[in-house]
Amino acid sequence: KAGVTQTPRYLIKTRGQQVTLSCSPISGHRSVSWYQQTPGQGLQFLFEYFSETQRNKGNFPGRFSGRQFSNSRSEMNVSTLELGDSALYLCASSLAPTGSGYTFGSGTRLTVV
Amino acid sequence: GQQLNQSPQSMFIQEGEDVSMNCTSSSIFNTWLWYKQDPGEGPVLLIALYKAGELTSNGRLTAQFGITRKDSFLNISASIPSDVGIYFCAGRKEGDGNKLVFGAGTILRVKS
Numbered sequence: 001k002a003g004v005t006q007t008p009r010y011l012i013k014t015r016g017q018q019v020t021l022s023c024s025p026i027s028g029h030r031s032v033s034w035y036q037q038t039p040g041q042g043l044q045f046l047f048e049y050f051s052e053t054q055r056n057k058g059n060f061p062g063r064f065s066g067r068q069f070s071n072s073r074s075e076m077n078v079s080t081l082e083l084g085d086s087a088l089y090l091c092a093s094s095l096a097p098t099g100s101g102y103t104f105g106s107g108t109r110l111t112v113v
Numbered sequence: 114g115q116q117l118n119q120s121p122q123s124m125f126i127q128e129g130e131d132v133s134m135n136c137t138s139s140s141i142f143n144t145w146l147w148y149k150q151d152p153g154e155g156p157v158l159l160i161a162l163y164k165a166g167e168l169t170s171n172g173r174l175t176a177q178f179g180i181t182r183k184d185s186f187l188n189i190s191a192s193i194p195s196d197v198g199i200y201f202c203a204g205r206k207e208g209d210g211n212k213l214v215f216g217a218g219t220i221l222r223v224k225s
Contacts, residue, residue, distance in 0.1 A: 004155075031211055033211050033212070033213075035213075035215075042215055042216075042217050042218065043156075043201065043203075043213075043215035044215075045212045045213065045214070048210055048211050048212060050210075055210050055211075056209065056210045056211070056212050058212070090155050090156070092155075094211060102146065102158065102211065102213070103158065104148075104155030104156050104157070105155050106153070106154050106155045107154075107155050
């Protein structure tokens with residue numbers, strides 16, 4: 001059974017640009033959550049999607065957005081990139097919004113220069 | 114910022130020794146999870162705890178959900194070199210859906 005797949009693994013962008021990251025959950029998992037990991041702030045919750053609906057949102061500016069498609073795949077978008085957006089972006093999937101089996105992908109390493 | 118206080122920040126122990134780390138919070142959680150993260154990878158779930166007082170083992174790992182629902186600990190017995198990595202606690206609050214709050218992590222280094 002394939003795990004959570006995140007693409008791309010690495011990305012370098014210039015300040016001011018925008019970026020889209022992709023996450024394919026484990027087959028059958030309908031809940032997808034996104035986290036940002038930085039050395040200074042650790043793992044911070046971005047948002048959670050279930051059945052194409054955002055169910056929960058963390059304390060990030062509106063430049064961070066996401067969506068989920070009917071096949072449960074999810075994308076997150078960051079517009080007007082800032083140097084501080086450099087981080088490892090992790091996606092996690094589970095069967096349902098309140099269940100266990102919360103499995104993380106390997107992440108996308110975003111570097112903003 | 115972090116809402117879970119995880120300690121210690123780092124540990125450097127001898128192979129074969131037992132290891133203990135814990136997480137505390139001022140908030141009540143209905144789920145406690147322990148993850149291990151290797152460099153360049155996402156966190157991997159080690160143990161999940163769902164009831165206050167619950168004690169669960171996974172091989173050499175044992176974790177407990179504190180009675181007050183505000184803390185949890187993880188023990189690793191007879192550490193081996195592959196235990197090296199960063200260990201995170203994470204908690205889920207009632208009504209917060211799948212949102213996890215993470216501790217800052219414990220860096221474990223093992224001397225062989």
